Amino acid sequence: MGKRDYSPFGADAQRAVDRGLTAAEWYHTEVPRKVMKDLMTRTDQPAIRDTLILYGVMIACAGIGIALWPSWASLPFWLAYGVLYGSASDSRWHECGHGTAFRTPWMNDVVYQIASFMIMRNPATWRWSHARHHSETYFVGRDPEIAVMRPPDLARVMLNFFGIIDVMKFFPNLIRNALDGPTAEERTFVPESEWGKVRKVARIHLGIYAATLTLALWTHSILPLMVIGLPRMYGAWHHVMTGLLQHGGLADNVIDHRLNSRTVLMNPVSRFIYWNMNYHVEHHMFPMVPYHALPRLHETIKGDLPAPNRSILEGFREMWPAFRRQLAYEDYFIRRDLPASAKPYREDFHQFVPGMMAQASNAAE
Amino acid sequence: MPHWIDACAPGDIDAEDLIRFDHAGATHAIYHGPDGRFYATDGLCSHEHVHLADGLVMEFLIECPKHNGQFDYRTGEAKRAPVCVNLRTYPVRVEAGRVLVELP
Numbered sequence: 001m002g003k004r005d006y007s008p009f010g011a012d013a014q015r016a017v018d019r020g021l022t023a024a025e026w027y028h029t030e031v032p033r034k035v036m037k038d039l040m041t042r043t044d045q046p047a048i049r050d051t052l053i054l055y056g057v058m059i060a061c062a063g064i065g066i067a068l069w070p071s072w073a074s075l076p077f078w079l080a081y082g083v084l085y086g087s088a089s090d091s092r093w094h095e096c097g098h099g100t101a102f103r104t105p106w107m108n109d110v111v112y113q114i115a116s117f118m119i120m121r122n123p124a125t126w127r128w129s130h131a132r133h134h135s136e137t138y139f140v141g142r143d144p145e146i147a148v149m150r151p152p153d154l155a156r157v158m159l160n161f162f163g164i165i166d167v168m169k170f171f172p173n174l175i176r177n178a179l180d181g182p183t184a185e186e187r188t189f190v191p192e193s194e195w196g197k198v199r200k201v202a203r204i205h206l207g208i209y210a211a212t213l214t215l216a217l218w219t220h221s222i223l224p225l226m227v228i229g230l231p232r233m234y235g236a237w238h239h240v241m242t243g244l245l246q247h248g249g250l251a252d253n254v255i256d257h258r259l260n261s262r263t264v265l266m267n268p269v270s271r272f273i274y275w276n277m278n279y280h281v282e283h284h285m286f287p288m289v290p291y292h293a294l295p296r297l298h299e300t301i302k303g304d305l306p307a308p309n310r311s312i313l314e315g316f317r318e319m320w321p322a323f324r325r326q327l328a329y330e331d332y333f334i335r336r337d338l339p340a341s342a343k344p345y346r347e348d349f350h351q352f353v354p355g356m357m358a359q360a361s362n363a364a365e
Numbered sequence: 366m367p368h369w370i371d372a373c374a375p376g377d378i379d380a381e382d383l384i385r386f387d388h389a390g391a392t393h394a395i396y397h398g399p400d401g402r403f404y405a406t407d408g409l410c411s412h413e414h415v416h417l418a419d420g421l422v423m424e425f426l427i428e429c430p431k432h433n434g435q436f437d438y439r440t441g442e443a444k445r446a447p448v449c450v451n452l453r454t455y456p457v458r459v460e461a462g463r464v465l466v467e468l469p
Contacts, residue, residue, distance in 0.1 A: 023414060037382065040421045099433045099445060103423075131432045131447040135413055191449055288421055288430050 004140045004252075004330065006149050008188045013141025016253065021139055027256040027346065028285045029304040036286070039293045039300070042103035046292040047095075050272065051111060054092070058084045062227055069223055078226060082235025083273065086163065089118035090239035091275035091291075097127055100290040101275070117205055119239075120170040120232050122177055124197035128190045134287055138252040138260045144189060148248055150330040152323040157244065163236035174209075177202035238273055242266075245315045246280045249322030251333045256345060257284040259335065263298065263308040264315040281305050304343060306336035369458070369465040375403070377464075383427065383438075385418035388468060393455065394418055395464060396438045398425060403457045404438050405466045411436075411443065411450035 005012045016022055031039075061081035068074035095101040096112035116123035133145040140146075148157060159165050176183055181195040190198060208228070215224040222230070242264075251259040261281045266274065277283060279294040282301065289297050302308075309315035318334060325332045338344065372386045378397035385408055386393045392408030394417045410417055410429040419430040427438045434448030441452035456467040 025414075033382075036419075037421070042421075042423065099428075099435075105445070127446055131412075134432055193449060194446075286430070288428060288433055 004150050006141055006146065008141055008144070008185055010141050013139075016136070016139045016142050021253060021255065022136055022142060024255045026285075027258070027343075029301040029343075031286075031300060035300060039286070039289045039297050041293070042100065042290060043292075044103045044107060046290075047101040047107070047111075050275070051092075053272075054084060054088055065226065066223065069226075078231075078234070082231040083238050084235070085118050085231035086233065086235030087237070087239035087242075088273045088275075089115040090243065091273065091277055093119050093121060093123075093126070094130070094277065095275050095291050097123075097130055098287055100288060116201075117208070118232065120167065120174075122174070122198055122202055122205070124194055124201050125177070125182060125186050125190055128194065129186075132189045134284065137257065137284060138247055138250075138254075140252055144185075146252075147243055147246070148323065150252075151327050154323060154327075157240075157323075161237045161240045163233035163240075166236070167233055171209075174202050174206055178206050238270070241312065242270065242274045242278065245309075245312070245319060246277070249319040249326070249334045251335065257281050258305055258338065258342075259345060262315065262319075263305065264312060265308050265310050266312055270312065303339060303341040306338055306342075367467045367469050370468050372405070372464045372466045374462060375459060375464055378403070381422045381424070383418055383420075383422055385416060386466070388466075391468075392416065393466065393468070394427070394438070395457070395466065396422060396427065398439070403459060403464050405455040405457045406436070406438050406441055406452040410434060410448060411452055412448045 007013065058081055061077045061084070065074045065077040065081060068077065092101070092111050092115035096108040096115060099105065099108045101111065102108045113123055116126065129144040133143050136142040138146060156165050173183065177198050179199075181199040182190045186198070187195070212224045212228045216222055245262050245264050247260055247262065250262060254260050258281055261284050263281045264278045266278045271278060276291040276294040279298050282289070282294055282297045282305075285301070286297060298308075309318060322332065322334050370388055372388075372393075372395055373384060375397070378384050378395060380397050380401070381399050383394050383396040386395050386405075387408070394406050394408045396404040396406070398404060406417070406427075408416055408418060410431070412429065412432060412434050415429055415431040417427050417429060417436075421428045421430070422438075425437055425439050426435045426444060428435045428445075429448065432447050433445070434443070435445035436442060436448060436452050437444055438452070438454070441454040443449055443451050458465050
């Protein structure tokens with residue numbers, strides 16, 4: 001395979017359609033219907049508890065930060081507030097976008113809208129981009145949510161730990177959305193019936209940012225921006241750290257989430273911020289299972305999955321060298337071994353994946 | 366011309382659940398609602414080629430297992446993005462201990 005073309009209008013996008021990838025059925029582990037129904041069961045209680053804790057701690061941290069401002073003593077409170085604003089909002093956006101966090105639909109919708117604002121994503125656009133991400137996970141040119149393209153731009157990855165690339169892209173896009181609705185690229189996955197919503201919500205977000213900036217200028221202080229906007233940068237590091245692990249260094253253009261997604265066991269604080277999305281293979285295989293049931297799902301199907309990484313550090317030790325190898329050879333990816341109890345990878349599904357068959361042969365020898 | 370097709374026994378579907386029913390090259394979903402009645406729709410989500418039979422029934426909603434779109438399976442109405450196109454529904458009756466679906 002030559003250099004990858006990530007444009008939705010490019011040759012790789014067309015190739016994914018021509019090869020039938022976009023219409024293919026994904027592999028999933030067999031789970032008895034009664035067990036799956038139990039895992040899928042919706043309830044409000046865990047998400048209400050977590051949301052009260054999240055917003056309660058955010059209000060407390062911001063309040064103390066404002067009270068101590070501009071003393072350095074306010075710093076730890078801003079750091080905590082930033083991570084909850086700029087990282088926990090990513091997982092809340094995600095789970096409530098799926099509609100699985102709460103049983104009650106309006107609760108999902110309210111938290112989804114708040115989280116979308118904090119994480120700087122147009123909620124109307126990103127609902128559709130994420131649907132595509134699930135249909136066509138890491139299909140080159142088709143998945144609009146590929147975090148690290150090949151060959152990896154590691155400088156870009158590092159800058160995004162502080163939200164720099166995301167924020168630089170967000171504001172010009174927000175203005176375009178507010179004026180004209182979705183961009184040409186976004187129109188490849190957002191249906192026309194939703195274009196008005198994209199424009200409307202962009203105008204609302206733009207209005208809030210304009211009001212915050214005006215307040216900062218009026219008071220000659222960056223304090224308003226410390227509360228709204230900047231935490232998306234100084235608190236982004238956690239969601240970038242955990243988000244990179246989801247698919248980083250793994251296969252693209254495959255239809256088995258065991259090959260393109262990664263499960264990483266994490267500490268309880270990161271799991272609260274990340275709302276259990278560290279069980280990422282499980283989430284992609286069964287997206288209707290709520291975040292609070294993912295540990296149980298993991299226990300149910302782990303015999304059919306590659307062993308999870310045992311920590312964030314171990315995950316990075318696996319992923320980062322793969323990024324470095326992809327700098328020289330972009331077809332390289334990590335092909336993880338399955339336990340003896342697992343159904344093997346269907347090599348016939350993936351004949352066209354560069355490197356897949358060679359790695360399979362090496363593994364067999 | 367539509368025909369009443371024998372699909373299953375009432376006991377084959379738990380309350381608030383569904384099963385897949387294939388007939389004449391088409392796939393359908395048959396539901397057992399919380400009101401004790403049975404309903405039938407097309408078996409594939411109108412958004413993408415995904416069998417609804419793997420999804421979750423919550424009261425009178427069926428949630429697609431792939432993208433969490435929802436339909437009211439009594440009317441076929443699309444209720445939650447990313448589904449926008451309604452599902453086709455089919456008449457159902459229970460007769461002589463069997464669930465019958467009227468299919469084209």
